[in-house]
Amino acid sequence: MERKSLRTRLTLGVLSAVAFSLLAMTWVVSRDLRINMEAAISAQQYSTVSLIAAEIDRSVRERLDLLHELSRTITETMRAGTASSFTCSSGRGRCCGCSTWA
DSSP, rough: OOOOOHHHHHHHHHHHHHHHHHHHHHHHHHHHHHHHHHHHHHHHHHHEEEEEEEEHHHHHHHHHHEEEHOOOHHHHHHHOOOGGGOHHHHHSOOOOOOBBBO
């Protein structure tokens, strides 16, 4: 059996160490990038959901305000005794969704 020279053994040892170091660095960088990417995507999704939720909330509040105003107007009209004149401006007798009252 032939022995390898010291130079050959050192070269193989250094190459093995370099290869192992490269694999270890690749794994560490890959893991770090994955963590950063997940954090960025999570932040973006949270931002998007927050914007959509704020728009829905604004829309619901706007409609609730309109309903409160309408109920106040109906109550005042009923107290005044003129409920029979309270019809939708479309002439259908009940609200068609036009939001305009005569």
